[in-house]
Amino acid sequence: MSRRRPYVRPMAGWWRRNPHHFLYMVREGTSVFVGAYAVVLLWALTALADGPDAWSTWLATMRHPLAVLFHLVVFVAACWHTVTWFAVSPKTMPPMRLGGRPVPASALVGGQYLAAIVTSGAILYAAAAAA
Amino acid sequence: MSTRTIHMEILRYHPERGEAPRFESFEVPVHHDSSLLDGLRYVKDRIDGSLSFRWSCRMAVCGSCGVMVDGEPKLGCQVFLRDYGARVRVEPLAHFPIERDLAIDQHDFLDKLQGAGTWLVPAQTLDPAEGPRRQTPAELERFSQFSHCINCLLCYAACPQYGLDPDFTGPAVLSLVHRYNEDSRDAGKAARMELLDAEEGVWGCTLVGHCSEVCPKAVDPALAINRNKIESAKDYFLRFLTPRGRP
Amino acid sequence: MNRRRSHEPVFWVLFGAGGVVAALTLPALVLVTGLLGPHDLLGEDALAYGRMRALAAPWPGKLLLLPLVALPLWLAAHRIHHSMHDLGVQVRPVASALVCYGLAAAGSALALVTLVRIG
Numbered sequence: 001m002s003r004r005r006p007y008v009r010p011m012a013g014w015w016r017r018n019p020h021h022f023l024y025m026v027r028e029g030t031s032v033f034v035g036a037y038a039v040v041l042l043w044a045l046t047a048l049a050d051g052p053d054a055w056s057t058w059l060a061t062m063r064h065p066l067a068v069l070f071h072l073v074v075f076v077a078a079c080w081h082t083v084t085w086f087a088v089s090p091k092t093m094p095p096m097r098l099g100g101r102p103v104p105a106s107a108l109v110g111g112q113y114l115a116a117i118v119t120s121g122a123i124l125y126a127a128a129a130a131a
Numbered sequence: 132m133s134t135r136t137i138h139m140e141i142l143r144y145h146p147e148r149g150e151a152p153r154f155e156s157f158e159v160p161v162h163h164d165s166s167l168l169d170g171l172r173y174v175k176d177r178i179d180g181s182l183s184f185r186w187s188c189r190m191a192v193c194g195s196c197g198v199m200v201d202g203e204p205k206l207g208c209q210v211f212l213r214d215y216g217a218r219v220r221v222e223p224l225a226h227f228p229i230e231r232d233l234a235i236d237q238h239d240f241l242d243k244l245q246g247a248g249t250w251l252v253p254a255q256t257l258d259p260a261e262g263p264r265r266q267t268p269a270e271l272e273r274f275s276q277f278s279h280c281i282n283c284l285l286c287y288a289a290c291p292q293y294g295l296d297p298d299f300t301g302p303a304v305l306s307l308v309h310r311y312n313e314d315s316r317d318a319g320k321a322a323r324m325e326l327l328d329a330e331e332g333v334w335g336c337t338l339v340g341h342c343s344e345v346c347p348k349a350v351d352p353a354l355a356i357n358r359n360k361i362e363s364a365k366d367y368f369l370r371f372l373t374p375r376g377r378p
Numbered sequence: 379m380n381r382r383r384s385h386e387p388v389f390w391v392l393f394g395a396g397g398v399v400a401a402l403t404l405p406a407l408v409l410v411t412g413l414l415g416p417h418d419l420l421g422e423d424a425l426a427y428g429r430m431r432a433l434a435a436p437w438p439g440k441l442l443l444l445p446l447v448a449l450p451l452w453l454a455a456h457r458i459h460h461s462m463h464d465l466g467v468q469v470r471p472v473a474s475a476l477v478c479y480g481l482a483a484a485g486s487a488l489a490l491v492t493l494v495r496i497g
Contacts, residue, residue: 020340028457045493055427072413081404124410
């Protein structure tokens, strides 16, 4: 008669052991930079409400080399968020049908990239229009 | 004909020796058609008869021979040794307690499967005299892939959320719940929502997505679970509009 | 079997909305407010005070800016909350949820009040 003694392996460091899990943590990690950037936008709003001087201060801070570095990192993180968000969207979106057939995943993802390009173009055009 | 050999580094664990699991290396011949399972059987038959592992069909149907191969969950019968170099690491499926060597304790999964209501619940008692209940190809397509699950547990070994919190119902059982909820002949969805709506139901999932990549039967558990997040969210908000909703 | 209903749908819906908004707009927004705009690469007065006020003062502008600022906060709160669980650094899930979602709620409220203040 053998005695059972099931051995439970530890989970510590699990996300470093598998490349897929590592990429998952990177995907989740982009949110730290997204959140930090949202705080910068919030700061911009309060500066805008406080008047021209506060706005100039905010704008001057954005020109600091560290701010530029920060926004470069945020830009990469935001792009990676976009890529990963669209990549999983065929699983997360409500099922869509066109003419009785399910819309293929490639069309769903492609449509979203198109929407992102149009939105980005509109934002950049609106920002630069007065120049 | 000369054959090369491969070093199979196998995680050994003996419950009565009171030691932590450790790797043991075995040199195994590699033929063109040697599966990893063949390698394990070679070790047991020719080198060390005490090696414990589960297997049966050798053709990816029974779902018994799941192991971690170089850190990825795979069916031993579906992996060819020729695709690996000088050595390959074989461990028991991750996230499950090790019973002995490569054999894991499956009780947690089996209990969850029994408690999830994964069978057809017809709206009323059916009279066989009325003949078969037909479905259109579109109705079949809604659940077909999810019925291909062979309970091999690779998706559980791929899911860190299950490893971190064993209360999480996990990919295969949630896919099977989805399979019956989507069946046009079924009327048991309301009873299954209680499980889906819980933290240990669909809300334990953070869409790591690895479950769908490792499935040997091309089931997409991540799709099933995330479709049901939408269903559960509807259930959450719409219960305020329907008088009979659960609290 | 009696299972407790999860309140996750509330945060999941906000997270999902934040994820969509961030995916569609953030790369371009970062370019405008962080990389090109402040260095006059979009024209000298692209981020001029008067121009920004003209954007934020009317109600359609406020309704456009509020989700752009507030929803990504919920995306971040949700993922950071769950990542702390994933990394095993969560002392108590309730405490982590209170801090993460509490900050997102406070940030959203601040954004709303500030937008109204720009009047």
